[in-house]
Amino acid sequence: MDTVIKVGISTCLLGERVRYDGGHKRDPYLTDILGRFFTFVPVCPEVECGMPIPREAMRLEGDPASPRLMTQRTRVDKTEQMTSFCDDKIRLLAREELCGFIFKKDSPSSGLHRVKVYNSGMPSKNGRGLFAAAVVKAFPLLPVEEEGRLNDPDLRENFIESVFTYSRWKTFLKSRPTFGGLVEFHSNHKLLIMAHSPSIYREMGSLVATGKGIEQPELFRRYEELLMSAMAHQATVPKNTNVLSHIMGYFKKELSAMEKAELLEIIRQYHEKLVPLIVPITLLKHYCLKYDQSYLLRQYYLSPHPSELALRNHA
Structure with a gap:
């Protein structure tokens, strides 16, 4: 691919033996599939902040909103060591132009969701690893996910779709962007945005419509x-069913009665979860080419990520 898409990742997920027990948590989907499309930027907070391999196991303790990182056996507080590293690492990561980050679940440094936090010896799954929390705070718009949750096909598609969208936006910003360029970018992403949030789609439409009266840096920031x-x-x-029906409206003058009936039936089957999204999408792409619908052919909704990832093939 022409554009390098950088995605941060917990180092152990790539097969590096950096875990507390000297092992790794290599994820074949990440290394063998996503690794073909993303350039991974690995981070192991524990090792990079100066901890050895192997090392004593640690856990989060205290207030879930501001937990302490403690070694389990010797009871050494590693919080300051980790937070100091996080401050330095965030500054370095800001130069990487990351388009996403994949964290190791359950880690007291890198866990993103439901990390155990112990209070008076009792665990509750309502914390976040110290490094993951620092990344989310520093880069609030960055698509982030845990490797375990990427086993869910819907969450996986949403994360990867967001990464590719963020990459296209960053490429746009590097291209000496103009207001006209923003209008074109928005036009090509309209249906994709609509499929994710119809309400924000309407808000973005209003922003672009009045964009000429807004200073360009502020306009791009808000967009x-x-x-x-x-x-x-x-x-x-x-939401996808709504977008598919919306696309169908562009062909109301071209489709024959038989073609219209076939498309309606395919959309119904998708809505009833009898066929995957790729089925109506493929048929719509066929009609776009057959009837020369150039506007629709430019829509990233129809091809938001490489087809080799097969993200729309699950029912």
């Missing part, structure tokens, strides 16, 4: 915020 906020919403079956 980026809305774009990534929209992508953070999952594209559900009902």
Whole structure:
């Protein structure tokens, strides 16, 4: 691919033996599949902050909103060591132009969701690893996910779709962007945004419509915020069904009665979860080419990521 898409990742997920027990957690999907499309930027907070391999196991303790990182056996507080590293690492990562980050679940440094935090010896799954928390705070629009949750096909598609969208936006910003360029970018992403958040889609339309009266840096900042906020919403079956029906409206004068009936039936089957999204999408792409619908052919909704990833092939 022409554009290098950088994605941060917990080092152990790539097969590096950096875990506390000297092992790794290599994830074949990440290394063998996503590794073909992303350039991974590995981070192991424990090792990079100066801890050895192997090392004593650690856990989060205290207030889930501001937990301490403690060694389990010797009871050494590693919080300051880790937070100092996080401050330095965040500054370095800001130069990387990351388009996403994949964290190791359950890690007291890198866990993103439901990390155990112990209070008076009792665990509750309501914490976040110290490094993961620092990344989310520093880069609030960055698509982030845990490797375990990527086993869910819907969450996987949403994350990867967001990463590719963020990459296209960053490429746009590097291209001496103009207001006209923003209008074109938005036009090509309209249906994709609609599939993720119809309400934010309407808000973005209003922003672009009045964009000439806004200073360009502020306009682009507000657009980026809305774009990534929209992508953070999952594209559900009902929302996709709405977009598919919307696309069908572009062919109301061209489709024969038989073609219209076939398309309606395929959309119904998708809505009932009898066929995957790729089925109506493939048929719509065929009609776009057959009837020369150039506007629709430019829509990233029809091809938001490489087809080799087969993200729309699950029912």
